[in-house]
Amino acid sequence: MSSHGAPIPMTSRACGPLKGEAQVPGDKSISHRSLILGAMCIGETTITGLLEGQDVLDTARAMRAFGAEVTDHGGGRWSVIGVGVGGFAEPDGVIDCGNSGTGVRLIMGAMATSPIAATFSGDASLNGRPMARVTDPLALFGTQAVGRTGGRLPMTVVGAADPVPVRYTVPVPSAQVKSAVLLAGLNAPGQTVVIEAEATRDHTERMLAGFGAEISVVETAEGREIKLTGQPELQAQHIDVPRDPSSAAFPVCAALIVPGSDVLVPGIGLNPTRAGLFTTLREMGADLTYENEREEGGEPVADLRARFSPDMKGIEVPPARAASMIDEYPVLSVVAAFAAGQTVMRGVKELRVKESDRIDAMATGLRANGITVEDGPDWWTVTGAVHGNVAGGAVCASHLDHRIAMSFLILGMAANAPVSVDDGGPIATSFPIFEPLMAKLGAQVSRDTA
Numbered sequence: 367m368s369s370h371g372a373p374i375p376m377t378s379r380a381c382g383p384l385k386g387e388a389q390v391p392g393d394k395s396i397s398h399r400s401l402i403l404g405a406m407c408i409g410e411t412t413i414t415g416l417l418e419g420q421d422v423l424d425t426a427r428a429m430r431a432f433g434a435e436v437t438d439h440g441g442g443r444w445s446v447i448g449v450g451v452g453g454f455a456e457p458d459g460v461i462d463c464g465n466s467g468t469g470v471r472l473i474m475g476a477m478a479t480s481p482i483a484a485t486f487s488g489d490a491s492l493n494g495r496p497m498a499r500v501t502d503p504l505a506l507f508g509t510q511a512v513g514r515t516g517g518r519l520p521m522t523v524v525g526a527a528d529p530v531p532v533r534y535t536v537p538v539p540s541a542q543v544k545s546a547v548l549l550a551g552l553n554a555p556g557q558t559v560v561i562e563a564e565a566t567r568d569h570t571e572r573m574l575a576g577f578g579a580e581i582s583v584v585e586t587a588e589g590r591e592i593k594l595t596g597q598p599e600l601q602a603q604h605i606d607v608p609r610d611p612s613s614a615a616f617p618v619c620a621a622l623i624v625p626g627s628d629v630l631v632p633g634i635g636l637n638p639t640r641a642g643l644f645t646t647l648r649e650m651g652a653d654l655t656y657e658n659e660r661e662e663g664g665e666p667v668a669d670l671r672a673r674f675s676p677d678m679k680g681i682e683v684p685p686a687r688a689a690s691m692i693d694e695y696p697v698l699s700v701v702a703a704f705a706a707g708q709t710v711m712r713g714v715k716e717l718r719v720k721e722s723d724r725i726d727a728m729a730t731g732l733r734a735n736g737i738t739v740e741d742g743p744d745w746w747t748v749t750g751a752v753h754g755n756v757a758g759g760a761v762c763a764s765h766l767d768h769r770i771a772m773s774f775l776i777l778g779m780a781a782n783a784p785v786s787v788d789d790g791g792p793i794a795t796s797f798p799i800f801e802p803l804m805a806k807l808g809a810q811v812s813r814d815t816a
């Protein structure tokens with residue numbers, strides 16, 4: 367089922383070369399954080415290029431429920447008049463975060479040190495995902511949470527009235543957990559310290575500094591140690607949201623596997639905590655170049671040019687790179703199906719607790735399309751079809767997971783027979799213009815009618 371409404375079955379067929387420019391939408395991670403941090407300032411934060419996907423729209427609605435004035439000015443321009451650190455009001459109703467783990471976990475952190483209660487819920491996918499990874503560290507501040515068995519939503523969080531600062535080592539490589547603790551630390555007196563053994567996306571740290579918080583990051587023997595001084599007065603900002611590398615991954619990977627393709631994806635952030643897929647593809651022998659490399663808003667940015675790459679080879683993806691490409695393994699596995707030999711992906715246990723169990727969802731669908739996949743608890747391998755001869759022809763379950771749905775539709779663009787997904791509805795959570803954007807490049811993706 368789609369996250370909001372009836373399932374939307376979709377089919378993708380082999381197409382001619384993909385050509386042209388793909389202007390992908392704003393970064394999902396930065397869009398959520400812009401709204402949440404804007405709501406924690408005094409004054410008006412203005413945002414351009416906000417991703418208007420359902421996940422982010424749900425966060426915008428949540429920020430209104432906590433008392434911020436969030437306005438959509440059209441064309442990706444938004445403003446947020448915040449209530450200040452510790453100024454959240456208690457929401458009247460349930461906070462519905464839809465499909466978004468990032469939304470719910472960051473918002474829980476942001477309200478956890480205010481003397482209010484809030485009940486959170488989501489769709490069937492989100493209500494099945496683990497929340498203890500966030501509520502355990504929040505309990506150290508004095509926050510209480512009661513949810514369903516296994517720490518699942520719906521869940522009521524009661525913020526700490528007298529929060530204490532926390533020192534916490536994140537036990538799983540998760541930017542959501544790190545960010546929830548930092549956002550909670552904003553309204554605790556003194557210094558909150560978060561240590562992560564593996565570097566995960568650092569947007570929260572960068573943006574907190576941009577909003578005027580006192581925050582420092584040092585590399586220690588235990589990993590990255592982030593120190594945040596609580597109770598700052600955050601300064602409203604203008605944020606120009608960069609385009610999302612995780613969305614860019616889809617037209618880039620499609621171009622690599624569809625014969626004759628040449629696609630330009632302009633203005634993509636290459637923050638090293640996000641760009642692991644592109645490094646991996648280049649190691650596999652992809653014809654993927656960075657053009658017009660520059661810096662925008664303190665981040666490295668380039669225009670990506672991807673051309674059909676018939677000579678790619680499978681590689682062993684370094685496990686240390688996993689966090690920097692965690693959302694891109696599903697589409698990487700599709701490219702791996704067209705690369706010679708085996709692609710080995712280890713150290714990716716986190717894939718099992720995303721919007722779906724992404725190893726299981728991809729392995730099942732790839733096998734149904736004639737591809738050899740092996741998997742274990744925290745690893746999987748994909749063996750490329752000889753001469754890129756991928757059978758296709760199967761209907762794949764998307765499990766309420768946007769990235770699974772888009773990955774199988776990319777597969778269909780270069781497989782011998784069409785590939786279908788039972789529900790493309792969740793694509794709207796992160797990439798609402800996926801269909802017209804891919805169609806403009808020459809892809810043949812259609813909605814199936816009963």
Ligand code: S3P
Pocket residue numbers: 394395396468539540541542543545567692693716720
């Ligand atoms: C995100 C962090 C990652 C990622 C998600 C976005 C974020 O999740 O998968 O799509 O914006 O912080 P984890 O923190 O669970 O790894």
